[in-house]
Amino acid sequence: MHPYHLCSDRELALLLTKGNEQAFTEVYNRFYGLLFIHASKRLNDDEEAKDVVHQLFESLWLKRAQIDPDGNLSAYLYTAVRNRVLDVFAHQKVENKYVDSLQHFMDQDHVRTDHRVRERQMAALIEQEIDALPPKMREIFILSRKANKTHREISEELGLSELTVKTQVKNALRILRSRLGAVVYIAFILKIHQ
Incomplete structure (x- = not known):
């Protein structure tokens, strides 16, 4: 041949x-x-x-x-x-539609106590999964999502390239999405963007 x-x-x-x-x-x-x-x-x-x-x-x-x-x-x-x-x-369209309806649900005034309990459990689960990320990825992710720092600010603070920071954040989100499942992940995304 x-x-x-x-x-x-x-x-x-x-x-x-x-x-x-x-x-x-x-x-x-x-x-x-x-x-x-x-x-x-x-x-x-x-x-x-x-x-x-x-x-x-x-x-x-x-x-x-x-x-x-x-x-x-x-x-x-x-x-x-x-x-x-x-x-x-x-898929993005369906996800966006779902996020919109979830946001609408969360915006409603009649949030009951049991919903608050579920929210606390969800928050604990999310924290647990963030803690399980590899150390450098976790550090970058926390700076990005909790301290609301830009990729540039994080790259300067940690002495890394912006591309590395962007990739680490994206990988962290991918890991969290696969571990938490769509519903919890989307709720988490909504929370950090409020």
């Missing part, structure tokens, strides 16, 4: 359906950059775009047996990225 980088998309697709890992690597190398740019332009968020493209390739490998070797591989990948980008937008 000649080198994989000389294979046509059609040949790679056929090899992929047979579970050929080198063919998958070649597809990844050939299309990752283009798909990332495509997703990034639409999402205006490089981290989100990376997630979308990585998930796409993960799905491509898991569903490799279902690929049509006679189909257009690049068109298939671009369509898949577009659909995932649309999913991100749809």
